[in-house]
Amino acid sequence: MTSVSLERMSKSYGPVAALQALDVHIEDGEFLTLLGPSGCGKSTALACIAGLERPSAGRIMFGDRDVTRLEPHERNIAMVFQDYALYPHMTVRENMRFGLHQQRMSRAEIDRQVATAADILGLGPLLDRQPAELSGGQRQRVAVGRAVVRSPAVFLMDEPLSNLDAGLRVRTRTEIRRLQRELGVTSIFVTHDQEEAMVLSDRVAVMRGGTLQQLGRPMEVYRNPANLFVASFIGSPAMNMVEANARITERGVTAQATDAAIELPRDVVRSTWDGERRVLLGLRPTDLGIAAPDRASLRGRVFLVEPVGHCAYVDVDLAGWVVKATTDPDHVPSIGDVVGLSLMPGRACLFEPESEARL
Numbered sequence: 002m003t004s005v006s007l008e009r010m011s012k013s014y015g016p017v018a019a020l021q022a023l024d025v026h027i028e029d030g031e032f033l034t035l036l037g038p039s040g041c042g043k044s045t046a047l048a049c050i051a052g053l054e055r056p057s058a059g060r061i062m063f064g065d066r067d068v069t070r071l072e073p074h075e076r077n078i079a080m081v082f083q084d085y086a087l088y089p090h091m092t093v094r095e096n097m098r099f100g101l102h103q104q105r106m107s108r109a110e111i112d113r114q115v116a117t118a119a120d121i122l123g124l125g126p127l128l129d130r131q132p133a134e135l136s137g138g139q140r141q142r143v144a145v146g147r148a149v150v151r152s153p154a155v156f157l158m159d160e161p162l163s164n165l166d167a168g169l170r171v172r173t174r175t176e177i178r179r180l181q182r183e184l185g186v187t188s189i190f191v192t193h194d195q196e197e198a199m200v201l202s203d204r205v206a207v208m209r210g211g212t213l214q215q216l217g218r219p220m221e222v223y224r225n226p227a228n229l230f231v232a233s234f235i236g237s238p239a240m241n242m243v244e245a246n247a248r249i250t251e252r253g254v255t256a257q258a259t260d261a262a263i264e265l266p267r268d269v270v271r272s273t274w275d276g277e278r279r280v281l282l283g284l285r286p287t288d289l290g291i292a293a294p295d296r297a298s299l300r301g302r303v304f305l306v307e308p309v310g311h312c313a314y315v316d317v318d319l320a321g322w323v324v325k326a327t328t329d330p331d332h333v334p335s336i337g338d339v340v341g342l343s344l345m346p347g348r349a350c351l352f353e354p355e356s357e358a359r360l
């Protein structure tokens with residue numbers, strides 16, 4: 002096993018800059034996710050790490066070994082793609098054993114490795130079946146099992162769960178995480194699903210247009226987004242953004258939004274400025290609650306109610322700004338009601354509207 006360092010790694014396809022000077026260090030045994038919207042360069046980055054693509058500039062280090070110019074088979078990596086390619090004429094057991102023969106491993110060792118992975122992934126009862134006799138989720142688990150039994154130095158996964166239905170996705174991701182913890186193999190996972198990234202990862206690298214936007218632990222990225230893009234991309238439902246005028250005062254920060262003044266603690270902003278400035282005030286729906294109108298400084302009219310089970314989301318129209326709040330699903334207001342909004346002021350984030358930078 003090994004650490005992985007991407008050092009100013011760039012990749013261009015003709016005029017398309019798919020990756021721009023990516024700097025990421027992945028610790029030995031760490032589970033890192035590359036997260037971002039379609040086309041941001043996730044698969045390109047993974048293909049460079051695997052050796053399937055060659056970076057246009059920069060270096061890739063596995064520990065202190067420069068692997069930038071090595072062929073894939075010289076890198077000791079295992080990769081799982083979105084479309085699991087199993088050998089159709091082989092049983093699950095044979096599929097999982099296949100790569101191991103080439104590694105000149107003893108029979109007993111191969112059996113032990115296959116049994117361990119099959120056990121963690123719940124594949125024991127399926128070992129003698131052929132891929133055609135398995136469900137999509139089972140096939141994907143075999144593909145994961147086949148990759149990890151080879152004890153690779155680095156385990157690479159490109160959207161391995163996206164072909165699965167919702168329930169299976171959740172179960173399979175739990176299994177991937179367990180397997181990775183148990184084997185301690187350095188893993189790089191690609192997804193555009195922020196929830197998947199949050200639950201799986203030790204750290205998440207958020208990408209946009211071939212550039213790294215933020216690298217941090219899941220809750221760090223969630224609570225402390227570096228910019229408007231990260232704030233909007235992470236978290237579902239998305240963070241509310243309200244235009245406001247903000248002023249730094251002796252007690253903290255005052256944000257004047259619509260006709261209400263909202264008092265925020267000083268530490269919600271990292272910078273300082275004189276007088277008033279236009280900002281975007283970001284508040285997550287889960288940090289906004291419904292209150293009695295006379296007990297809240299922010300008031301608006303209920304526009305939409307969405308019960309989701311454990312809570313209900315309420316869209317409230319604040320003089321033209323529709324924001325989403327969260328409430329008890331058993332006590333929801335009616336559409337058209339005037340309600341107050343309670344907020345967790347310490348959780349607010351302020352952004353510069355033009356540069357989209359965090360203030």
Ligand SMILES: Nc1ncnc2c1ncn2[C@@H]1O[C@H](COP(=O)(O)OP(=O)(O)OP(=O)(O)O)[C@@H](O)[C@H]1O
Pocket residue numbers: 014017018019037038039040041042043044045046193
């Ligand atoms: N072989 C190629 N030739 C030209 N352009 C390419 C090639 N491969 C990728 N690109 C471009 O590079 C950019 C990054 O593509 P990449 O496949 O890495 O995105 P991605 O983040 O994996 O997206 P998705 O979530 O859709 O899989 C895109 O603009 C894409 O069109």
Ligand SMILES: [Mg+2]
Pocket residue numbers: 043044045
């Ligand atoms: Mg991709």
